[in-house]
Amino acid sequence: MGKVTGFMEFERVEEGYKPVPERVKHYKEFVIGLDDAQAKVQGARCMDCGTPFCNSGxxxxxxxxxxxDLVYRQDWANAFAVLDSTNxxxxxxxxxxxxxxxxxxxxxxxxDAVGIKSLEHAIIDRAWELGLVKPRPSKIRTGKKVAVVGSGPAGxxxxxxxxxxGHDVTLFEKNDRVGGLLRYGIPDFKMEKSHIDRRVDQMKAEGVVFRTGVMVGELPKDSRVTNWAKETVTPAQLQQDFDAVLLTGGAEQSRDLPVPGRDLDGIHFAMEFLPQQNKVNAGDKVKGQLRADGKHVIVIGGGDTGSDCVGTSNRHGAASVVQFELMPQPPDExxxxxxxxYWPYKLRTSSSHEEGCEREFAIATKEFLGEKGKVTGLKTVRVEWxxxxxxxxxxxxxxxxxxLVLLAMGFVSPVASILEGFGIDKDARGNARATTDFTGGYATNVPKVFAAGDMRRGQSLVVWAIREGRQAARSVDEFLMGFSDLPR
Known part of the structure; x- marks a missing residue:
């Protein structure tokens, strides 16, 4: 496990950031990854701990x-092989x-924990540089057709x-580019979209067919979910044309804040604000883009989406940015x-916070105030728990x-009309009802229709989406073939 005494000899090595005055002028990534020597030291800190809880974490x-250990030995090819086997x-x-x-x-x-994330980052970047990431098309064809709906990380x-x-896979995406919330929810300064594009090229070489701008089912007319679809396909068509259908859309229904004044102009969901900037970064023209230039911005919601709104507002040139959190301020440690x-409860300060943001904890919004139909302020109250x-x-x-007020209070469920179009039972939170059992896992109540990712478990992390996508793929493969060699 790296160097036996490394955890006693070496301190944790953090990835670096480019200076704030430099990085807020653009939307490119600004994290400075570990060099080979730093990665070796970080790998050396891994203990021979007997039971590696990191694996189950x-x-x-x-x-x-x-x-x-392989990074410590600078064996990048085998380090990538190990990482690629699960992710x-x-x-x-x-x-x-x-x-x-x-x-x-x-x-x-x-x-301080081993910097596992920074090592993962280093391994995959070296793998791309060394040409180790290659298409792996199947040598066999099963003749089975699978539709995957939603091109986020799960899909x-x-x-x-x-x-x-060996299946013939078609991946449907309602928006104009592949990636789901990775494409239009994550700002480019956190993850440039060239990373998605490289994987799309790899997957095309492996036989995946991508159909963008295609909406499966219909969105409610009053929905604020981002949708640039130019074509509609009915659930019945998919069920007729494919041997299996896997739903992997996101939990896109944003949590609202129904207080007086909510209908004032200038109050928007984060997922109205963030996708527009990503489209502009991609070279598109967005008519009437929501911008924070010279504005006093309040972001309601203390999570990652709120942090993304902070970073984007600072890059627009906001006059001030304040982020609200309903819960009390967590301890520093x-x-x-x-x-x-388990996941610790502590104060987390993101790179966007460091770029300029006032944070308010244990605060609630009582009313939105406005003049001539536009928001001008918020009436707030302090709360205690x-x-x-x-x-x-x-x-x-x-x-x-x-x-400008941006609502970033999380997401409550997938778009209900999509599930209703297939006739899928929902759980108490409005997600697709499907178990994760070893046999028949991810299957819904509708024959040959499966669900995974945020569509099944609700709002979650990218790593959970990848896990569910992989596991659901095995269940679909087993359903089609009677057995599966795919890993869970």
Whole structure:
């Protein structure tokens, strides 16, 4: 496991960032990855801990100690082979995954965890540079046709696995480019879209057919879900034309904030704001683009999507950016003996926060204020939490100026009309009802229709989407062929 005494000799090596004044002038990635020497030191810190909790902490069950050791030995080819065996797209997870594997690292009990995410990032970047990432088309053809609906990480992972099993796979995407929320939800400064494009080229060489601009079913007329479809296909058509259908769309219904003044102009969901900038970055023209130039911006929601709105607003040249979080401010450090190896509760400061942002915790919006139909401010109140219940603090109301309000409070469910079009049963949260059992996993109540990713589990992480896509692919393969050699 790397160097036996490495964890006692070496400190954690962090990836670097380009300076704030430089990076806020563009939308390109600004993380400075580890060089070979730094990666070797990071790999050396992996302990011979006996039970590597990092493996189970990682949703795709990356074989982390093995590739850590191989990086320490500078064997990049075999490090990539190990990483590639469990994760179809390490360049995605190595950039935007929050790294639950590091929270589970045994060294994290009383020291800084091994920088697993930075090593994953280093391995896949070296693999591309060395030409190790190549198409792997199947040598056999099964003659079975599979439709995958939704080209986010779950859909891409499933489509690639099914194509490698020899099936004829068609991947449907309602928007004009492949990638789902990776394409239009993640800002380019966190992950440039060339990474998606390279994988699309690989998958095409493996036999996957991509059909973009195709909406399966219909969106409600009042839906604010991003949709640039030019063509519609009915669920019945897919069920007729394909031997199996796998639904891997995202949980795209944004959580709303129904308080007085919500209908004022200038109040938008994050997923109205972020996709437009990504389209502009791709060279498209967006009429009436939502922009934060010179505006006082308030972002409601303290998670990653809210952070993405902060970073984008700063790049637009916002006059000020304030981010709201309903919950109280977490501690700077978690109680490690109490929480390890689970995801810790602690204050997280993103690179976007460091670029300029005021953060308000334990604050709730009571009303949106406006003049002539446009938002001008928010009436807020401080809240306190006791025994899991929230109450407003007396005499704590205040009014904050706002020209643009972005709602980034998470997502509640997939688009209901899509599931209804197929006649799929939903769970209590509005997701497609499907189990993850070893036999018949990811199958819905509708014959030959499966569901995975956010469509099944609700809003989640990119690494969970890849896991579910891979597992669902195995279930579909087993359904079509009676057995499957694909890994779970």
């Amino acid at each position: 990682c949703p795709v069950n990356n074989i982390i100690p093995d590739f850590n 179809n797209f390490p360049e995605f997870t190595g950039r935007i995954c929050p790294a639950p594997c590091e929270a589970a690292c045994t060294l994290n009990v009383n020291d 891409m992972a499933a489509a690639q696995q099914l194509a490698r099993a 978690e109680n490690r003996p109490l929480t390890w190896p 006791k025994d899991g219940k929230m109450s407003e603090m007396a005499n704590s109301e205040q009014v904050l100026k706002a020209d």
